[in-house]
Amino acid sequence: MGGEAYTVKLRKVDTLFTNDMLVEAGVEDKWRYMKMACGENPKRVYGQYFHTMPSTRLGEGWFLHDQFAKATKLKDAQDDWCQAVENLPKYGRCRLNTPFPEDLQYDSLVKLNIHCYETHDLEAMVRHSNEYKFKILAFHHGLDAYCVPEILKHAYKVVPTVATFAGKFGYKKEALQSFVNAPKILADAGIAVAMKSDHPVLNSQHLVYEAAMARHYGLSEKLALASVTTVPAKALGLDHRIGKIAVGMDADVVIWEKHPLALGSHPLQVYIDGIAQIENVDESKWSEQGKPQEFEEYPELVAPKVKAACTSDAETGVFSGIKKILLKDSEEFSAKGDLTVVIDHGEVVCAGHCAHEAAAFKDAPVYDLGGEGVVVPSLLSVGAPGLGLVEISAEDSTGDGHHNLQPDIAYAIDGLKFGGLHMDEAYKAGIQIAVTAPQSEHVIQGVSVAFLTGAENALITKGAIIKEKVALHVRIGQDSKSTLFPTVSSQIGFLCTALEKSLADLFSPNDKFTLVARGKIPLVIEVNNHDEIICIIQLKKELEHKGANIKFALLGAIEAWTVAEYLVEAEIGVILKPYLCSPVQCTAQKCLLGTPLNNKTSLSHLHKAGIKVGLVVLEGEDV
Numbered sequence: 241m242g243g244e245a246y247t248v249k250l251r252k253v254d255t256l257f258t259n260d261m262l263v264e265a266g267v268e269d270k271w272r273y274m275k276m277a278c279g280e281n282p283k284r285v286y287g288q289y290f291h292t293m294p295s296t297r298l299g300e301g302w303f304l305h306d307q308f309a310k311a312t313k314l315k316d317a318q319d320d321w322c323q324a325v326e327n328l329p330k331y332g333r334c335r336l337n338t339p340f341p342e343d344l345q346y347d348s349l350v351k352l353n354i355h356c357y358e359t360h361d362l363e364a365m366v367r368h369s370n371e372y373k374f375k376i377l378a379f380h381h382g383l384d385a386y387c388v389p390e391i392l393k394h395a396y397k398v399v400p401t402v403a404t405f406a407g408k409f410g411y412k413k414e415a416l417q418s419f420v421n422a423p424k425i426l427a428d429a430g431i432a433v434a435m436k437s438d439h440p441v442l443n444s445q446h447l448v449y450e451a452a453m454a455r456h457y458g459l460s461e462k463l464a465l466a467s468v469t470t471v472p473a474k475a476l477g478l479d480h481r482i483g484k485i486a487v488g489m490d491a492d493v494v495i496w497e498k499h500p501l502a503l504g505s506h507p508l509q510v511y512i513d514g515i516a517q518i519e520n521v522d523e524s525k526w527s528e529q530g531k532p533q534e535f536e537e538y539p540e541l542v543a544p545k546v547k548a549a550c551t552s553d554a555e556t557g558v559f560s561g562i563k564k565i566l567l568k569d570s571e572e573f574s575a576k577g578d579l580t581v582v583i584d585h586g587e588v589v590c591a592g593h594c595a596h597e598a599a600a601f602k603d604a605p606v607y608d609l610g611g612e613g614v615v616v617p618s619l620l621s622v623g624a625p626g627l628g629l630v631e632i633s634a635e636d637s638t639g640d641g642h643h644n645l646q647p648d649i650a651y652a653i654d655g656l657k658f659g660g661l662h663m664d665e666a667y668k669a670g671i672q673i674a675v676t677a678p679q680s681e682h683v684i685q686g687v688s689v690a691f692l693t694g695a696e697n698a699l700i701t702k703g704a705i706i707k708e709k710v711a712l713h714v715r716i717g718q719d720s721k722s723t724l725f726p727t728v729s730s731q732i733g734f735l736c737t738a739l740e741k742s743l744a745d746l747f748s749p750n751d752k753f754t755l756v757a758r759g760k761i762p763l764v765i766e767v768n769n770h771d772e773i774i775c776i777i778q779l780k781k782e783l784e785h786k787g788a789n790i791k792f793a794l795l796g797a798i799e800a801w802t803v804a805e806y807l808v809e810a811e812i813g814v815i816l817k818p819y820l821c822s823p824v825q826c827t828a829q830k831c832l833l834g835t836p837l838n839n840k841t842s843l844s845h846l847h848k849a850g851i852k853v854g855l856v857v858l859e860g861e862d863v
Contacts, residue, residue, distance in 0.1 A: 241274070241276050241304075241307060242274065242275040242276060242277065242708060243274070243275070244272045244273060244274050244348065245272070245273045245274075245275065246262055246263075246264075246270065246271075246272065246273070246478060247262065247263040247264070247271075247273070247478065248261045248262055248263065249261055249263055249492070249512050249513065250512070250516055250702060251513070251515060259737065261527055262479045263478060263482065264478075265374065265482065267545050269348075271351055271476070271477055271478075272348070272349070272350045272351070272354070273350055273351050273352075273353060273476070274348060274350040274351070274352050275353050275354075275355065276352065276353070276354045276355065277354065277355035277356070277701070278297075278300055278354065278355070278356045278361040278365055279297070279300075279355075279356060279357050279358055279414055280362065280412060280413070280414050280634075281355060282294055282300055283295055283296065283297070283299075283300070287626040292329045297360075297361070297364075299355055300613065301364060301368075303536070304368055305368075306376070307346070308368065308371075310345075310346055310623075311346040311348075311372075312372055314341060314343050314346045314347060317341040318340065318341050321336070321338070321340055321341055324336055324346070325788075326547060329390070329710030331368060334646070351375075351377045351476065351846075352374060352375065352376055352377055353376075353377055353378045353379075353380055353403075353475075353508070354376055354378070354379055354380065354400075355379075355380045355381055356380070356381065356780065357381050357382065357383050357384055357389070357414035357415065358384045358414050358443060359384045359387050360390045360419075360744050362379060362382070362384065362385060362388055362391060362392065363388065363391050365379075365395075366391055366392065366394055366395045366396075369395050369396040370394070370395070370396045372781060373396055374395055374396060375395075375397050375398050376395050376396070376398070377398070377400060377401065377476075377477070378400050378401040378403050378434070378475045379392070379400050379401070380403045380404075380436065381404060381405070381406050381415075381436075381438070382402040382403070382436075383401075383404060383405070383409070383414070383415050383417070383418035383419075383422065384414075384417055384418070385402045385422070385426060385431070386419060386421075386422035386423075386425040386743065387417070389425070389426055389429035389430070389431050390429070392431055393430070393431075396444060399430070399431065399432070400431075401431075401433070401434055401471060401472075401474070401475040402426055402431055402432070402433055402434070403434040403472070403475070404422065404423065404434075404435065404436065405418075405434040405435070405436065405438070405442065405450060406420065406423065406435060406450045406451070406452075406453035406454040406457065407450075407453050407457075407862075408418055408442070408862075409661070409665070409861050410631075410632060410661050410662055410665075410860075410861045411632070411633050411634060411859065411860075411861050412632060412633070412634035412635065413632060413634070413635055415861075416661065417630065420453075420457040421457050422459050423435075423454040423458075423459045423463075423464075423467070424454075424458035424459045426458065427459055427460070427463050432468050432471050432474070432556070433454070433459070433463065433467050433471065434468070434471045434472040434475060435447060435450035435451050435454060435468050435478070436450070437450070440822055440824045443818075443820060443822045445820075445822065446820060447468055448500050448501070448505070449470055450467075450468070451464045451465065451467050451468045451501060452464070452499075452500075452501040452502070452503065452505075452795055454467060455501050461501065463753045464501055465500065465501070466512070469483050469484060470483040470484050471483075475544075476606075476713075486731075487519045490513060491511060491513055491514035492511065492512050492513065493510075493511045493531045494507050494509075494510050494511075494741065495508045495509045495510075495511075495526070495672070497508060497526075497849075503701070506592070506834070506835040506836055507751075507836050508521065508526060509521050509523070509836070510836075517772070518836050518837075519862075521836075525703065525722040538614040540610070541693055542607070542608035542610065544557075544605035544606055544607060544610075554585075554605065555583070555585045556582060556583060556584050556585055556601065556604045556605075557578065557583050557601075557604050557605045557606070557607060557634065557800055558581070558582050558583075558598050558604055558605070559581040559582075559583075559606075559607045559609060559613065560578075560580050560598070560604045560606060560607070560608050560609065561577055561578075561608045561609040561610045561611045561612070561613050562574075562577065562578075562579035562580060562581065562609055562613035562614070562615055563575070563577040563579065563612055563613060563614060564579070564613075564614045564615070565579055565581065565591050565592060565614075565615045566614075566615070566616045566617065567591065567592050567609040567717035568765070572591065572592045572594070573683070574593075576611070576753070577609075577610070577611025577612060577613070578593075578611070579591075579592055579593065579594075579613075579615075580593070580595070580597075580598050581593040581594070581615055582594050582597045582598055582601060584601065592696070593722070611670050617827065618670060618671070618672035618673065619634070619669075619670045619671040619672065620669045620671070620672075620673045620675070621666060621673070621674040621693075621856065621857075621863055622674075622675040622791070622815055622854055622856055623675070623676075623677070623764075623766075623795050623815055623817055624666075624674065624676065624856055624857050624860050624862075624863050625679070625858075625859060625860045626639060626662075626676070626694075626860045627662060627663065627666060627674050627676050627716050627863060628652070628656050628657060628658070628663055628674060628676045628677065628689075628691060628693075629655050629656065629676055629678065629679070630662075630679075630860065631657075631660045631662060631862065633859075640657075640678065640679075641655075641678035642679050642680060642681055643678055643679070643681065643682060643685075643686060644680075644681055644682070644825065645681055645682050645722055645723070645724045646684070647684070649679070649684055649686055649687060649712075650678040650685075650686035651686060651687045651689070651708075651709070651754055652676050652677055652678050652686060652687060652688050652689040653687075653705065653709075654687040655709045656676070656689055656691060656698070658691075658695050658696060658697045658698070658701075658704070659696070659697075662860055662861060663693050664693075665861075665863065666693045666863040667693040667694040669863060671863055672692060672693055672694060673690060673691070673692060673693070674690070674691060674693050674742055675688050675689070675690045675710050675711075676688055676689060676691075677711075677713040677764070678713075680715075681720075681722055682720070682722075682724070682725075683714050683715060683716070683720050683731045683734055683735065684712070684713075684714050685713040685714060685715055685766070686712075686713060686752055687709050687710070687712055687713070687761075688709075688710040688711050688713055688751060688764070689705065689707070690705070690706040690707040690710050691704060691705050691706055692704050692706065693707060709761060710761070711761055711762045711763065711764045711793070712752045712753070712755070712756050712761055712762075712763050712764070713764045713765075713766070713795075714735060714764070714765050714766070715766040715767070716728060716731050716732060716735070716765060716766065716767040716776070717731075717740040717766070717768060717769060717772060717827055718773055718827060725817060728772060730777075732772070732775050732776075735765075735779070736779055738753045738777070739753055739756065739757055739783055739787075739788070739790075740783070741753070741784055742754040742756070742757040742758075742794070743757050743783065743787065743788055756790060756791075757783065757788045757789075758788075758789060759788075759789035759791055761791075762791040762793055763790065763791065763792050763793070764793045764794075764795050764815075765792060765794055765795065766795040766796045766817075767792075767794060767795075767796055767797065768796045768797065768798040768799055768825070768827045768828050769799055769827040769828075770800070770802040770803055770830060772827075773794065773796070773797065773799065773800055773803055773807075774803060774806070774817040776792065776794070776812075777803065777806050777807065777812065780810050780812065781791050781810065792810070792812045792813075793812065793814070793815060794807075794812060794813070794814045794815065795815045795817055795856070796815075796816075796817045797814045797815070797816055797817070797842070798816075798821045798827075798828040798830070798831050798842065799827070799828060799829075799830040799831070800814050800816075800842065800846065801830075801832060801845040802830055804845060804846055804849035804851060805849060806811060807846075807851055808849055808850050808851055812851075813851065813852040813853070813854070814846055814851055814853050814854070815853075815854040815855070815856050816842055816843060816846075816853060816854070816855055816856065817855075817856040817857070817858060818856075818857065819841075819842075819843060819855040819856070819857075819860035820834065820841070821833070821842065832845065843855070
């Protein structure tokens, strides 16, 4: 059982008084909200970290029974007291000898929200709600809720809203069974669905992207928009004030530059209580639309009826109905959508206008992309945490583990495991090649490996391991502070010393730092702060002055845009992680948030400066 909360509006007020930011500012009897949790979270926090109850789900159940029984006893005592007051004589001076029963621990009149994932935990909370007669306004996260919508309907008096994610999965056992079609399944069963961010797990600035993903996976346009407007407003009990545009409602309005569910859409202006929130907006540049913009629908892939057409055995086929093909140094485009790609035994034999080549493969499976198809090279993932090394990040038994502070360098290839949900999802999302490095408490993370995500294993699948030793990875900053490297300066000092010794031939020719100094393998440095990035740039210049032939790449690099011109000069590439940043740490305060708060992002700024930029997800399940 967590604490209580209030709802606020994210706008500055003249008084600088936080109470005046409340949605119900000035209202005497405000709604309060309580958050509870069931399942793994309380077990881990109280049992594993604090070594107290509850450490099991049975313990959670007993604790809830105990607390609600005490709260029920208090409520009964209050009801008895009120009844006694009613029974007092109507005339004369009469009073009760006992004060009104109160207990701050149990005397909460709140709207209840519960963090709950799995089916048995959801069922347990529904059972508790009926036993002690309390309403559950919403289940949060609820990634298994799509499996048991009928159970949710048995909650006391109201059917809980499910506040969930559109695509998160697999980060702990409770999230392993999640399904991208869950919002649609719940909605079809009559369950209200709200999308949530769990900030900073998902950046709440981009909450609408969760709604867009839910729409992509089947939730209707109307319900996808409702999932971030009317549904959460109703769950909060504030739908008489917020959540929709209507006479008498609060003037909380967002002006979008295109349909809010369209990829990359952003607000032009935000009004809270009728007050514009974004400064320096030129409204004269807004375009007028003759009619409301419709969400753009794309045709489904028409797969051939050949039995093996959509299996790993398919090596030959014709893809038609393509509008755009991205080639190595150019692109093919056809407004008619009549481009074709012909593949023969795993090799592209034609891309573009291929009528003659396609005719030669008249017996091959034909995949019709409906005139809207876009064909791109397979994606390459570099730096996605633990892909191929960790299956469930919260379950140590499913991963390679973390290398300790020993100086021995770990090789990702030695811990690589094919298969698994994350690798399979990456493969289905178009990521056919991944580069993954070990994870370590040391400044040195280890040597990365390049592999095929769709491979069965390293022996059966030809070319499963593309390159055993791709790059040496190191990490500078807060996450590498340890008893061995307690400061950032000691981390950078270690890196300087190691590279200088390699130049002086103090290491063996096959030492990884020697290979880095001689340009045999690149050095990937995970770093975010601009001052630390400057140190890396200066280090490279000093080493090259001493004869090093060295290749650097920055991973993370949230503040790299501030020194873009120097990175160009030093020929240092950047892999942004995450590609849409949030200033959650002091080392990332110069994060560019993008439109409408900034007119640019780190990606756009670095690309414009001429820097080679790659993108990587922040968490492994986001591939």
